[in-house]
Amino acid sequence: xxxxxxxxxxxxxxxxxxxxxxxxxxxxxxxxxxxxxxxxxxxxxxxxxxxxxxxxxxxxxxxxxxxxxxxxxxxxxxxxxxxxxxxxxxxxxxxxxxxxxxxxxxxxxxxxxxxxxxxxxxxxxxxxxxxxxxxxxxxxxxxxxxxxxxxxxxxxxxxxxxxxxxxxxxxxxxxxxxxxxxxxxxxxxxxxxxxxxxxxxxxxxxxxxxxxxxxxxxxxxxxxxxxxxxxxxxxxxxxxxx
Amino acid sequence: xxxxxxxxxxxxxxxxxxxxxxxxxxxxxxxxxxxxxxxxxxxxxxxxxxxxxxxxxxxxxxxxxxxxxxxxxxxxxxxxxxxxxxxxxxxxxxxxxxxxxxxxxxxxxxxxxxxxxxxxxxxxxxxxxxxxxxxxxxxxxxxxxxxxxxxxxxxxxxxxxxxxxxxxxxxxxxxxxxxxxxxxxxxxxxxxxxxxxxxxxxxxxxxxxxxxxxxxxxxxxxxxxxxxxxxxxxxxxxxxxx
Numbered sequence: 001x002x003x004x005x006x007x008x009x010x011x012x013x014x015x016x017x018x019x020x021x022x023x024x025x026x027x028x029x030x031x032x033x034x035x036x037x038x039x040x041x042x043x044x045x046x047x048x049x050x051x052x053x054x055x056x057x058x059x060x061x062x063x064x065x066x067x068x069x070x071x072x073x074x075x076x077x078x079x080x081x082x083x084x085x086x087x088x089x090x091x092x093x094x095x096x097x098x099x100x101x102x103x104x105x106x107x108x109x110x111x112x113x114x115x116x117x118x119x120x121x122x123x124x125x126x127x128x129x130x131x132x133x134x135x136x137x138x139x140x141x142x143x144x145x146x147x148x149x150x151x152x153x154x155x156x157x158x159x160x161x162x163x164x165x166x167x168x169x170x171x172x173x174x175x176x177x178x179x180x181x182x183x184x185x186x187x188x189x190x191x192x193x194x195x196x197x198x199x200x201x202x203x204x205x206x207x208x209x210x211x212x213x214x215x216x217x218x219x220x221x222x223x224x225x226x227x228x229x230x231x232x233x234x235x236x237x238x239x240x241x242x
Numbered sequence: 243x244x245x246x247x248x249x250x251x252x253x254x255x256x257x258x259x260x261x262x263x264x265x266x267x268x269x270x271x272x273x274x275x276x277x278x279x280x281x282x283x284x285x286x287x288x289x290x291x292x293x294x295x296x297x298x299x300x301x302x303x304x305x306x307x308x309x310x311x312x313x314x315x316x317x318x319x320x321x322x323x324x325x326x327x328x329x330x331x332x333x334x335x336x337x338x339x340x341x342x343x344x345x346x347x348x349x350x351x352x353x354x355x356x357x358x359x360x361x362x363x364x365x366x367x368x369x370x371x372x373x374x375x376x377x378x379x380x381x382x383x384x385x386x387x388x389x390x391x392x393x394x395x396x397x398x399x400x401x402x403x404x405x406x407x408x409x410x411x412x413x414x415x416x417x418x419x420x421x422x423x424x425x426x427x428x429x430x431x432x433x434x435x436x437x438x439x440x441x442x443x444x445x446x447x448x449x450x451x452x453x454x455x456x457x458x459x460x461x462x463x464x465x466x467x468x469x470x471x472x473x474x475x476x477x478x479x480x481x482x483x484x
Binding site for chain 2: 152
């Protein structure tokens with residue numbers, strides 16, 4: 001069993017109950033995860049979180065608090081979200097066991113983030129737009145897991161499978177970070193609007209569909225640079241004849 | 243995915259916090275388990291359990307409360323215990339994933355019980371004497387999982403693997419129940435004492451070692467009947483000449 005901490009970040013968005021944050025910290029420490037990011041938690045720090053952490057206070061003390069999800073995952077090479085709700089556009093979805101296998105492979109080159117939404121509502125569509133894929137924990141029809149339980153199951157799968165984990169030395173370009181992908185999406189959107197292709201009065205999921213397309217491909221940094229170079233070129237007037 | 247409830251019983255021994263009982267009920271319902279047995283819970287029923295069950299109140303309402311572990315598992319064909327502590331005698335130990343595979347196989351012929359001890363101390367050696375094997379959830383050195391988390395992980399493994407589950411029609415004798423095994427052990431002990439083989443002043447784990455031996459073998463009812471017939475015979479005076 002490797003003793004190094006996995007470069008996997010648990011990102012809790014809009015958590016309501018501080019006890020759940022503590023229970024998440026305990027589950028993470030049980031399973032060898034160290035990076036906890038909190039996006040707009042309702043109450044943090046709190047004595048209730050410390051009590052439920054049951055000794056995993058180092059995870060709480062080192063937790064990073066952010067005001068936006070983009071900040072929390074900016075340096076991550078792969079971002080996945082957990083959700084039980086059905087969506088109008090199908091996000092690519094992996095079962096927990098398979099997702100853990102993917103996470104361990106991709107974490108070898110850049111940090112991976114696993115997002116969890118607020119207890120009552122789960123991730124918003126906007127939060128899921130930041131995700132390359134969704135993770136589903138198999139359940140009965142009674143499908144709403146407690147937040148910390150959902151972290152426990154994913155962390156358990158990562159721990160059981162991590163024997164295979166090793167930091168890869170690769171000649172390939174590293175995967176694009178979440179921030180680099182956001183810049184790409186913003187660039188595409190700007191061009192789509194400026195060109196009149198995208199009607200801001202009636203956007204019809206265009207950007208969401210494009211995000212899904214690119215997320216499935218998991219572009220590397222070279223590829224994003226190429227795309228952005230192309231977009232910049234298309235944006236400039238230089239290529240237009242009169 | 244089979245819709246029938248698995249004949250797997252979660253047995254909580256001496257649970258201190260009623261909130262944990264509620265969280266266990268929720269985790270069970272998420273994963274298609276229905277049989278909850280409580281042995282000497284500190285507080286039950288309780289509003290805190292209902293709150294943490296988050297809708298899984300049917301599991302709580304149907305929970306069976308017992309004053310002894312033997313009663314809670316009397317009809318079970320296989321009883322396993324969860325524990326993080328090291329013991330002076332090694333119990334046969336399975337990792338959670340492998341244990342779930344075994345549980346699903348054995349539950350096809352008789353109910354299986356999975357025991358969880360009190361939050362602070364875990365199962366006592368006496369409680370573990372009722373177990374054919376222990377289940378270990380892999381963790382870091384920070385090894386103490388919250389009680390409900392430990393139920394969640396086992397229930398998750400059972401749910402993920404239950405596609406393979408089917409009630410077997412078998413010509414074989416069903417496995418001996420926990421009660422039948424207790425009668426066997428009591429019978430052996432009585433004979434060992436009466437015969438002078440077992441010194442009550444210095445029992446030296448004799449019965450525990452014999453329990454381990456038989457538990458590894460998972461005797462069926464025929465075999466237990468044969469053993470008990472033999473013991474009864476040895477006990478009687480009839481076979482002794484003069």
